[in-house]
Amino acid sequence: LIDPVPRAGETARSRGLWDRYRRRLWVDPELGLSLDLSRIGGEDDTIDHVQPAMSSAVSSAMSSAIRAMADLEAGAIANVDEHRMVGHYWLRAPALAPTPELAASIDRSVESVRSFAVGVHTGAVRGAHGRFEHVIHVGIGGSALGPQLVCDALRGVHDPVRVHFLDNADPDGIDRLIRPLTGVLGRTLVSVVSKSGWTPTPWFGMLELQARYEQLGLPFPRHAVATTMEGTALDARAAEEGWIARFPLWDWVGGGTSVTSAVGLLPAALQGVPVDAFLQGAAAMDRLTRVPDPLANPAALLALAWHRAGNGRGDRDMVVLPYSDRLALFARYVQQLVMESVGKKLDRSGARVDQGLTTYGGKGCTDQHAYMQQLRDGPDNVFLTFLQVAEDRRGPSIEIQPDVTLGDWLFGNLEGSRNALYERGRQSITITLPHLSASSLGAVIALYERAVGLYAELVDLNAYHQPGVDKDAGVPVVDLQRAVLAHLRTTRSPQTAEEVADALGRPAATETVYKLLVRLAADDTRGVSATRHDAGFDARFQLRELVPASRDHVDARDA
Amino acid sequence: LIDPVPRAGETARSRGLWDRYRRRLWVDPELGLSLDLSRIGGEDDTIDHVQPAMSSAVSSAMSSAIRAMADLEAGAIANVDEHRMVGHYWLRAPALAPTPELAASIDRSVESVRSFAVGVHTGAVRGAHGRFEHVIHVGIGGSALGPQLVCDALRGVHDPVRVHFLDNADPDGIDRLIRPLTGVLGRTLVSVVSKSGWTPTPWFGMLELQARYEQLGLPFPRHAVATTMEGTALDARAAEEGWIARFPLWDWVGGGTSVTSAVGLLPAALQGVPVDAFLQGAAAMDRLTRVPDPLANPAALLALAWHRAGNGRGDRDMVVLPYSDRLALFARYVQQLVMESVGKKLDRSGARVDQGLTTYGGKGCTDQHAYMQQLRDGPDNVFLTFLQVAEDRRGPSIEIQPDVTLGDWLFGNLEGSRNALYERGRQSITITLPHLSASSLGAVIALYERAVGLYAELVDLNAYHQPGVDKDAGVPVVDLQRAVLAHLRTTRSPQTAEEVADALGRPAATETVYKLLVRLAADDTRGVSATRHDAGFDARFQLRELVPASRDHVDARDA
Secondary structure, three states: OOOOOOOOOOOHHHHHHHHHHHHHEEEEOOOOEEEEEEEOOOOOOOOOOOOOOOOHHHHHHHHHHHHHHHHHHOOOOOEOOOOEOOOHHHHHOHHHOOOHHHHHHHHHHHHHHHHHHHHHHHOOOEEOOEEOOEEEEEOOOHHHHHHHHHHHHOOOOOOOOEEEEEOOOOHHHHHHHHHHHHHHHHHEEEEEEOOOOOOHHHHHHHHHHHHHHHHOOOOHHHHEEEEEEOOOHHHHHHHHHOOOEEEEEOOOOOHHHOOOOHHHHHHHHHHOOOHHHHHHHHHHHHHHOOOOOHHHOHHHHHHHHHHHHOOOOOOOEEEEEEOOHHHOOHHHHHHHHHHHHHOEEEOOOOOEEEEOOOEEEOOOOHHHHOOHHHHHHOOOOEEEEEEEEOOOOOOOOOOOEOOEOHHHHHHHHHHHHHHHHHHOOOOEEEEEEOOOOHHHHHHHHHHHHHHHHHHHHHOOOOOOOOOOOOOOOOHHHHHHHHHHHHHHHHOOOOEOHHHHHHHOOOHHHHHHHHHHHHHHHHOHHHOEEEOOOOOOOOOOEEEOOOOOOOOOOOOHHHO | OOOOOOOOOOOHHHHHHHHHHHHHEEEEOOOOEEEEEEEOOOOOOOOOOOOOOOOHHHHHHHHHHHHHHHHHHOOOOOEOOOOEOOOHHHHHOHHHOOOHHHHHHHHHHHHHHHHHHHHHHHOOOEEOOEEOOEEEEEOOOHHHHHHHHHHHHOOOOOOOOEEEEEOOOOHHHHHHHHHHHHHHHHHEEEEEEOOOOOOHHHHHHHHHHHHHHHHOOOOHHHHEEEEEEOOOHHHHHHHHHOOOEEEEEOOOOOHHHOOOOHHHHHHHHHHOOOHHHHHHHHHHHHHHOOOOOHHHOHHHHHHHHHHHHOOOOOOOEEEEEEOOHHHOOHHHHHHHHHHHHHOEEEOOOOOEEEEOOOEEEOOOOHHHHOOHHHHHHOOOOEEEEEEEEOOOOOOOOOEEEOOEEHHHHHHHHHHHHHHHHHHOOOOEEEEEEOOOOHHHHHHHHHHHHHHHHHHHHHOOOOOOOOOOOOOOOOHHHHHHHHHHHHHHHHOOOOEOHHHHHHHOOOHHHHHHHHHHHHHHHHOHHHOEEEOOOOOOOOOOEEEOOOOOOOOOOOOHHHO
16 A cells, blocks of 8 residues: 555655645635646746746747737637637627627527527427427537536436437437437427538438438427528528527637537536526636736646646646546547647648647546556656546535545545655646536636647647548548449449449559448348358449439438 | 548559458458458558568567467466466356366356346345346446446347446435435345455445435345455455345456456346357457467457557557447446556566556547547557447438438448548558447457457566556545544644644645645534635634544444
């Protein structure tokens, strides 16, 4: 048993860490939130808001980053590639939006979410079979993770509706989601979220759900709402089919930072989360993270800690460990936010930098019993973020040992692990929330949004585009599948994969053609048969009969 | 839009990848499982089972590793630190166990799980209020992750019981788990799993649950079963209190590889999973991974791929991406298995090696919209494992585009991402299961168990101990808390954290003492008050009244 609290020969001198903790703890008394950077870097380190020994280069870069963030909030074109503003901070402070029209449209969107939720809760807005009890949120990436985090963190037994998430293109996953809801689909609302209005995966998910409603004789439009930019394919479809409601998005809201837009507010409000408190928590943090002095600005401090721990190059992975079951999705949320903002080949001047900040995690103390082995005993390639919720439960606790509650044990694990890891040279950040609420969750989300923006500024990256996120990664493959099927329709002679690929003029695609043929032959309904049961590499494939192209498909692009 | 399937100037020469795919695809026709290593390393690489250009050093090391694994299966003391055998492979092939007694005890344990599940399903074994409809599995680390994976992957609407997991020490998490079950606790079985019988976190979770049952007037022992080694504190408690049943564990089963013991079999069987098929799938893979020729052994091939991609030092992170909602926990499972086996400071000779193989992931195609940005565009510090389930759903699919189903789109995303990543120099492994079943899940779990063992052999690590997993990380902190409270009981004068720490002779622990005092003062029920409302660093703390040490605690170590 390692005792992380040294005993032998303890002297007043061994108060070094206590001094450092006091000097490096940032606290906001109003939010009750604190940020402890005492276990980042060395004793005379760059992050020290009492004795700023911060290197002047990093310090002045961070001051510039904060100024750049102010320009961004004033409506500068921060995302130059896509020539758009970056305005997620306006969502909780509409008065800061660059035009009064924009401010009014934000206000209207929040009001429309609020009043829609009231309508659902009172039953004024209802499905074919009555008051909505379930919501299926259809979205992917940032359009799913933020809402999933908020709904999971703030879920309660008395919520007016239960929110489910369709965040993938897995047919079995859809079946698994829908099957238990079959009897209540007439009391289930489908909320389709797609900023561009034509991201294939949520679109296709919508088609699957629509087919399911229709099979049950339920009018899908009476059970559907859309959240998308004005004038998109999704917007048009919802308008034409007369969906219950449409909620706006704007080009200046990125997917990864959309949780304080209707994307996150709608499912939260439907579940009964007080969205005003959520927005107020975020707004309060936004005010704190606009402070020009980096050493008094928690987002700047957080970004500086990442910079210090990873040498500004992501040399160490960031492991995020909330000690709270309700925050089990927080690490995934931060993972997406950080890695899609910071994982970039080129900096803003176009120089190749191959930047990244690998982020993963889970929850404590659970994960102490899993990968923590490597974090403690393996290479020094990580730093940790402990996220603590001070109020460990509402109501009294039993004693599980004399003078010790389960919450004490949970805290003991956090503090003990932090200390033991530090003894082994592992740096860490500790963030403490007073309790888990809509407000504190809004605040910590806003903290990370700003920290990521500042870190990207510091290392000169455009945080707001994702050239590597390929929403259409499947398109060349399904296009090839269509070509393969079209070819098989023109011939009755059995063909090998190589012959088909050659016939299509795509010899380099033979591997994919082969896999497609095997897939098609394995499914009785596709009309493709293979000459060998095990579909070996030399198997020949043909159509069992000349099947005409199906006409009862729903072509998404027609919408 | 990047087209991952090259078109311009395609010639027969561009069949290189097709040739490589055919040469490097390992397939087992019986299991229908395949392992594709064609996108690992270069063209003339070490892993090539048709033209073995494998470096002789790695090749002979792997042959030795397979021989060492045979010794291990024969009962050698593989875990020398803890002087114990490593026998999880015997769990699905009891005839291989080193003694007939051991074989018989394995057989009996599987039979006892099977017959217990029948008893629960028929209602012969029942709670105070009737047939068991819910199970709360209490365990942490390997005792939770494997069962969580199996139960989540194979969950269905008609399952006889629903299994919940208590895998943390979060009081709010327990409340959140229990609250919806309050009305049905008399039909809820608690299954406590702790190999050592005294891992604090599950023990304390058990105490919390027991208190809840008793508050409701329900006899806890009539609702509880234990899975632990013979003679442990948990075993004794279950015996004394007359719990419904006890299931055995043995010292030769490690937590991370316990899923084919009663740890995993019991919740699976209760949920209605055919555990025989699960064991048979694992046993079939075990036979395939005993093949002495590394190039014909899928676990050896997988381990060689990890070795190649990470240069035998974990230089690249392993990102695990099952394209299946049901396998959403697979990455976490592999993360624990790999990182606790391979994340080691010392090799078996005691030399400092600082080994690790960082593993993280989630699910596809969802995560293409998240951290994939960094994997594609950021540093070349990852390799991927795509896990495909060939049967994408049971039953027919609608067309979401002409000639395209949602399953085609899912496959298109996997294949398209794999190809696009390869174009950018990212290596990958692709594993294909024919369908998701108890059998195929058993097989893929057994594949990873063996691959981890072989990889550890290859880099000369003891995979079977976890010196860095500190189950008692919280102990020094709660001990300190008890000392702090004891001290406050001896004095009526308000004390600062520094004064308390000095009085305890623990000045270096001042930071932790301060946090403990703040925690205690924040909770009305603890009797500690602070002289300043905001509990600043100089706050003074005292007991509001002289509260005697509580007597109604349940002391776990007394059990």
